[in-house]
Amino acid sequence: xxxxRNVSFAYPTRRGGDRSRAAVRNVSIDVGQxxxxxxxxxxxxGKSTLLKLLGRLLTPDAGTVTLDGRPLGAWPRQAVxxxxxxxxxETHPAFDYTVLDLVLMGRYPHLGAxxxxxxxxxxxxxxxxxATGMSAFESRLFSTLSGGEKQRVVIAGALAQQxxxxxxDEPTASLDPGHxxxxxxxxxxxxxxxxxxxxxxxxxxxxxxxxxxxLVMLSEGMVIGTGPTGDVLTGANIERLYGIRADVRFHPExxxxxxxxxxxxx
Amino acid sequence: xxxxNGEGVVSARDRIAHSTIQGIRxxxxxxxxxxxxxxxxxxxxxxxxxxxxxxxxxxxxxxxPWASNVDAQIFFVARLPRVLAxxxxxxxxxxxxxxxxxxxxxxxxxxxxxxxxxxxxLGAMLVLTIGGAFAATTWAAVPAASFAGALAAVSIVYAxxxxxxxxxxxxxxxxxxxxxxxxxxxLILMLQYFADMASVMQTLRWLLGDLDVAxxxxxVVALPMLVVAITAFLVLAPRLNLLxxxxxxxxxxxxxxxxxxxxxxxxxxxxxxAAVSIGGPIGFVGIIVPHLVRLIVGPDHRLALPxxxxxxxxxxxxxxxxxxxxxxxxxxxxxxxxxxxGGPFFLWLLVKHAQ
Amino acid sequence: MLNRRIGTRTILAALVIGLTLGLxxxxxxxxxxxxxxxxxATEMLxxxxxxxxxxxVSSYDKEPPEVTSLPRVGAxxxxxxxxxxxxxxxxxxxxGSQHDLAQQMGRAGIAHFSYVHGGLPDIFRTIRExxxxxxxxxxxxxxxxxxxxxxxxxxxxxxxxxxxxxxxVFGREPGALRNVYASxxxxxxHDVLAIAGGDDVFSDVKRESVQASTELILTRAPExxxxxxxxxxxxxxxxxxxxxxxxxxxxxxxxxxxTGSDLVTAGPRIGQATLRLAKALHPEAF
Numbered sequence: 093x094x095x096x097r098n099v100s101f102a103y104p105t106r107r108g109g110d111r112s113r114a115a116v117r118n119v120s121i122d123v124g125q126x127x128x129x130x131x132x133x134x135x136x137x138g139k140s141t142l143l144k145l146l147g148r149l150l151t152p153d154a155g156t157v158t159l160d161g162r163p164l165g166a167w168p169r170q171a172v173x174x175x176x177x178x179x180x181x182e183t184h185p186a187f188d189y190t191v192l193d194l195v196l197m198g199r200y201p202h203l204g205a206x207x208x209x210x211x212x213x214x215x216x217x218x219x220x221x222x223a224t225g226m227s228a229f230e231s232r233l234f235s236t237l238s239g240g241e242k243q244r245v246v247i248a249g250a251l252a253q254q255x256x257x258x259x260x261d262e263p264t265a266s267l268d269p270g271h272x273x274x275x276x277x278x279x280x281x282x283x284x285x286x287x288x289x290x291x292x293x294x295x296x297x298x299x300x301x302x303x304x305x306x307l308v309m310l311s312e313g314m315v316i317g318t319g320p321t322g323d324v325l326t327g328a329n330i331e332r333l334y335g336i337r338a339d340v341r342f343h344p345e346x347x348x349x350x351x352x353x354x355x356x357x358x
Numbered sequence: 359x360x361x362x363n364g365e366g367v368v369s370a371r372d373r374i375a376h377s378t379i380q381g382i383r384x385x386x387x388x389x390x391x392x393x394x395x396x397x398x399x400x401x402x403x404x405x406x407x408x409x410x411x412x413x414x415x416x417x418x419x420x421x422x423p424w425a426s427n428v429d430a431q432i433f434f435v436a437r438l439p440r441v442l443a444x445x446x447x448x449x450x451x452x453x454x455x456x457x458x459x460x461x462x463x464x465x466x467x468x469x470x471x472x473x474x475x476x477x478x479x480l481g482a483m484l485v486l487t488i489g490g491a492f493a494a495t496t497w498a499a500v501p502a503a504s505f506a507g508a509l510a511a512v513s514i515v516y517a518x519x520x521x522x523x524x525x526x527x528x529x530x531x532x533x534x535x536x537x538x539x540x541x542x543x544x545l546i547l548m549l550q551y552f553a554d555m556a557s558v559m560q561t562l563r564w565l566l567g568d569l570d571v572a573x574x575x576x577x578v579v580a581l582p583m584l585v586v587a588i589t590a591f592l593v594l595a596p597r598l599n600l601l602x603x604x605x606x607x608x609x610x611x612x613x614x615x616x617x618x619x620x621x622x623x624x625x626x627x628x629x630x631x632a633a634v635s636i637g638g639p640i641g642f643v644g645i646i647v648p649h650l651v652r653l654i655v656g657p658d659h660r661l662a663l664p665x666x667x668x669x670x671x672x673x674x675x676x677x678x679x680x681x682x683x684x685x686x687x688x689x690x691x692x693x694x695x696x697x698x699x700g701g702p703f704f705l706w707l708l709v710k711h712a713q
Numbered sequence: 714m715l716n717r718r719i720g721t722r723t724i725l726a727a728l729v730i731g732l733t734l735g736l737x738x739x740x741x742x743x744x745x746x747x748x749x750x751x752x753x754a755t756e757m758l759x760x761x762x763x764x765x766x767x768x769x770v771s772s773y774d775k776e777p778p779e780v781t782s783l784p785r786v787g788a789x790x791x792x793x794x795x796x797x798x799x800x801x802x803x804x805x806x807x808x809g810s811q812h813d814l815a816q817q818m819g820r821a822g823i824a825h826f827s828y829v830h831g832g833l834p835d836i837f838r839t840i841r842e843x844x845x846x847x848x849x850x851x852x853x854x855x856x857x858x859x860x861x862x863x864x865x866x867x868x869x870x871x872x873x874x875x876x877x878x879x880x881x882v883f884g885r886e887p888g889a890l891r892n893v894y895a896s897x898x899x900x901x902x903h904d905v906l907a908i909a910g911g912d913d914v915f916s917d918v919k920r921e922s923v924q925a926s927t928e929l930i931l932t933r934a935p936e937x938x939x940x941x942x943x944x945x946x947x948x949x950x951x952x953x954x955x956x957x958x959x960x961x962x963x964x965x966x967x968x969x970x971x972t973g974s975d976l977v978t979a980g981p982r983i984g985q986a987t988l989r990l991a992k993a994l995h996p997e998a999f
Contacts, residue, residue: 149609170612178610185603186463187657197600201612207596208660209382253611410932425958428931435956436928486886493887494950500886551791554773556884556943563892563924572890572927572956687918687929 093289094123094176094257099145099155100313115141117313118155123257123289128279130304130321131293134334138313139293143259146291147178173201177255181262183246185234191245192230195220198252220251224278240271244278251282257289258282264299272296276303297338297351301325309333325349331357389661393668400672401445404679405437409686435572442577443569443636444678444692445671448643450584450633452670453591455644456651456662457626460598461619462528463605466707468644469630472535472623473511475639476542478631479565481507482638483546486560487553500564501576501635508631511538516623526619567640567693569678576636583632588667590625594618595659602657640674640693642700647673649707743848744804744824748797750788751828753836754806754843755780756980761844761852768800776974776982798823804846833904836979837861856981863984864908867991870998871910877994879911880925880935880962883977890927890953897923901979909991910998911937931957937994938962942972969993 102114116138123129123146131139144150145157148164157164159175177198185194198220199213209217221227224244229237234245243263250258260279264272280303282288294300300307300321307324309317311333317324330338336353343350406414416422416429424430454469462471469475482504485493493499515538519531550558571577597618600608609615630644647670648662655661674692677699681690748769749755755774758767764779771788774780784800787793789808794817797805802823807814809829818825826846828839837857844853881902884894896902896913900921903913914933915923923929938954951968954960962968971989975982992999 144606147610149606169614173610173612176610178606180604180606183604183607186460187465187602187652189603189657193599193656193658194603197603197607198611200596200600203596208386214382249607408928409926410928425964428934428959431957431959432928432931436926436931440927489887495888497889497953499888500891554943559894560884560886560892564886568892570891570926682926682928687915687923687932688920689924689926 093125094146094157094159096121096142096146096152096157097155099142099152099157101141101145101150101152103141114153115313116145116152119310119313119315120155121146121291121308121315121318123291125256125289126283126287128283128290128303128305129292129308130300130306131291131308131310132295132297132300132333133293133310134295136312137310139295139310140261141313142310143178143261143291143293147176147259148172149178170201173253173255175255176257176259177250177253179243179246179250179258179260179263181265183242188233188235190230191221191226191232191234191237192217194234194245195249195252198249201253216254217248217252220248221245223251223282224248238271239267240274243267243271243275247275247278247282255288257291260290260292262294263292264294264296272299279303297325297330301349301351302346321349325351385655386660386664389655390664393664396668397445397449397671400675401441404441404444404675405433407679407683408432408437409683409689436570439571439574439577440569440678440682441675442574443571444675446577446580446584447569447633447637447640448647448670448672448674449667450587450629450670451640451643452647452651452666452673453588453663454626454629454633455648456659456666457591457594457598457622458644459648460602460659461622461626462532463602465649466645468641469626469633470539470639470641470644472515472531472627473538473542474508474627474630475634475641476539476546477511478504478508478634479639480542480546480549481505481510482564483549483561486564487549487557497573497575498579504638505631505635508627508634511542512624512627512631514538516620516627519623520620526616526623528619531623563691564638565693566691567638567696569637569674569692571636580632580636583628587625587629587632590621591629591663592660594622594625595663598622598659599657602659638693640696642696642704643670643674643677645707646696646700646703649703744802744846746800746802747804747806747847748786748800748802749774749806750786750792750811751806751808752776752974753978753980754826754828754839756978756982757840757843757856758806758847760856760981761840761847761849763844763847763849766847768802769797776978776980806843830979831901832899833901833908833983836901836983839979840981860981860984864987867910867987868908871991871995874910874995874998876910876912877936877967878914878934878961879906879937879939879994880914880930880933881906881939881941882925883922883941888950888953890956893925893930895923895925897921901983902976905983905987905990909987909994911990911994927957931959934960936961936965937967937969939969939971939990939993941976942970943974943977944972 097120098118099116100114100118101116119142131142133139145152159167159172164172195217196209199209199217200207203209221230224247226244226248229241234242264275276299279290283290292304304321306319307321308315309324309329316332317329325340327338327340335357337355337357339352339354340349410432412429412432416427417433451469458467458469458471459465482500485500485503489499515531515534518534520526550561597613600611600613601618605615647666651662651665651669655665677695678692681692681695684690745766746768747758747763747766749758750771752771752774755770756776758764759777759779767783769784769786770780772785773788786796792814798821804824804826805818806826806828809827815825815827826843840853840857844850881896882893883896886892895915897918897920898913898916899919906913914935954963954968957963971993975986
């Protein structure tokens with residue numbers, strides 16, 4: 093569905109663009125129905141930039157991003173929004189909206205010119221809240237929620253968009269372990285029951301190991317490894333990516349690979 | 359932090375805001391009608407009161423010749439234009455306040471944060487201190503000059519924020535606006551320093567706000583601009599909702615962020631410039647009313663904007679009424695009334711916001 | 714033997730006598746380097762003959778013509794203390810509110826005169842007090858008598874005539890009827906108007922200036938509106954009053970424009986100002 097082919101992008105610098113410091117270089121990636129991809133990489137490796145390129149927040153300097161085969165730029169803005177949704181790392185509304193307010197905002201790409209929600213929009217929003225287990229919080233003020241609850245609401249908002257692809261930018265970075273497990277379980281369920289294509293950027297290796305089917309390793313904007321999680325998540329790759337020695341082994345009770353960082357390599 | 363088990367503290371606002379989830383359309387209609395009713399009520403009732411008691415029967419008696427009908431003149435020349443001006447200025451400032459707060463994603467922003475009022479003040483001041491012969495030729499000298507000053511400030515700030523690859527940077531906007539405020543204020547002080555006492559007195563008086571227009575012409579001239587601006591506001595409302603939550607999420611939901619920000623800035627500046635040209639830089643309306651409105655109807659801009667129009671009109675009409683009656687025969691400048699109400703309110707807001 | 718008697722006591726006595734004589738001489742010496750920060754006081758000083766002894770005036774001084782050649786040392790908000798001190802004055806006329814400046818002058822050993830603004834009687838009082846300080850008491854008294862004579866003449870001419878309700882406007886926004894400032898129940902404008910044969914419409918408001926709203930003007934319905942201008946640079950625009958059709962002054966076209974600083978300065982020209990005002994109110998009496 094959503095594909096990036098050899099995309100490169102560099103943030104414009106004051107001196108008119110020093111191309112040698114590109115944020116993303118020659119990256120290709122495919123997000124299809126039911127896929128669950130984790131993008132790994134250290135800080136500044138281009139993960140967020142890649143997500144923004146896939147979400148049409150940025151336009152690539154080279155290469156193309158296509159949705160259903162057509163270049164993203166050729167699609168009308170709202171049409172893309174009906175197919176691709178983004179869950180940012182943190183959401184800080186400037187005003188005191190309720191949970192339902194925020195989830196209803198996900199309906200915007202589907203509304204007509206007057207942008208007034210109808211009963212069906214309300215039903216879809218409530219459905220999204222149900223899917224994320226947040227129905228009871230409908231009338232609550234977003235600002236009074238915990239970190240995990242907030243992320244679930246934001247995911248519900250993305251679900252209300254009825255998009256096929258969800259791009260998540262470090263969704264559990266600011267959450268405690270309990271909430272991290274919550275979100276991880278939610279994502280797995282959405283991926284399974286709704287066949288959503290999920291692309292998750294993270295530097296939490298254990299999260300990636302627990303939920304992602306495939307991994308893409310990004311270092312200084314370039315892909316240095318891609319493939320099924322089991323194949324890509326090795327000690328050698330982790331060393332190449334993060335410069336640390338780590339122990340990777342299958343954890344029987346967790347049911348997936350776990351990564352234990354051991355020490356820094358000079 | 360309240361408990362997080364879903365049974366945490368539920369504020370009154372939680373209950374009020376969504377007691378009628380089913381009727382979003384119904385709420386919209388209610389708020390719009392209520393807003394219009396509030397504004398109309400204020401406009402109809404306010405001219406009935408004043409520092410002098412008049413006979414309404416005489417005022418509306420068409421058989422009396424106009425030139426000798428003091429009651430009619432007080433009603434139609436002194437009071438009614440003043441009330442209409444207050445309504446227009448109040449709604450313009452309140453709605454602009456809402457838009458600027460959404461644009462800058464900050465509930466403490468005001469229509470004057472970005473330098474518009476100091477540009478307008480500089481324009482007015484130039485005419486009042488060194489305008490001389492030109493100034494006396496037309497009633498429009500001071501309002502036109504203050505509008506020109508506002509435009510100048512807006513242009514500078516806009517040019518800086520919309521430069522090159524930036525698209526539209528609200529942080530540059532804020533910085534430019536605040537800097538321009540300081541710079542223009544310094545120029546104003548310099549003008550006052552070199553001017554004669556009479557001019558200084560006039561300029562200081564202008565800064566306190568005055569709605570005693572005594573003529574329908576300024577209102578008629580400003581009305582088209584305000585209609586354009588307010589139409590833009592209402593069209594922008596749903597996009598402002600999305601923008602105020604997250605700029606990236608808004609873009610991801612199909613909002614043309616840069617265009618929305620530009621149009622918001624320009625239309626709100628137009629409304630503010632027109633308002634300041636009529637009545638001077640009347641402060642606090644642009645922050646008190648948006649907050650009160652959000653407390654009552656919630657932060658959804660599709661409701662907050664229409665509500666702020668009506669509420670802003672009624673609020674300023676009421677403040678002006680207080681100003682022109684409380685120490686009769688003297689008057690309290692309307693800017694002082696709004697400041698006396700607004701100052702403590704603003705402090706309370708700051709305290710509440712810090713929590 | 715004679716030399717020894719001219720001893721300590723004699724020398725002491727001589728010293729005491731000398732000092733006393735010297736001090737009293739100094740006290741009787743007229744101030745010879747006078748500075749004035751108040752335009753009204755400057756005019757008074759020239760009128761009582763102390764003009765040639767002035768060394769500096771305020772930034773706003775325009776009358777009499779002799780002041781154009783004198784250096785400027787600021788005014789109410791911005792007195793140029795350095796310049797003042799460098800001119801070595803022995804008397805400085807300051808505003809009553811300039812306490813800090815007065816203290817500074819005191820520390821520098823410069824005598825000061827505090828000018829306090831008030832009504833017509835205060836103008837006479839100030840002329841007398843000022844002339845006492847400058848040693849021109851005779852002249853001062855002559856000036857006061859002169860003004861009083863002019864005022865008495867005016868009063869006589871307008872006596873018995875109907876006194877119109879008058880609004881004296883001394884400031885408003887140019888070209889518009891906004892922020893109109895009129896004379897209230899206190900102050901020299903009010904006193905002058907009374908002598909000139911008019912009734913101030915704002916007599917009941919115990920302030921020197923009243924900001925008159927449209928409603929207030931319509932209610933008070935003045936029969937004559939006098940607009941004062943300090944200079945005639947800005948063109949007169951009496952047409953702005955036409956919207957207040959019910960005001961008798963507008964209906965009967967009795968809107969008078971008087972230009973000249975004599976009308977807005979509390980100084981020795983107040984007599985002629987009163988005369989001009991009276992002529993405007995009662996032209997048939999002159």
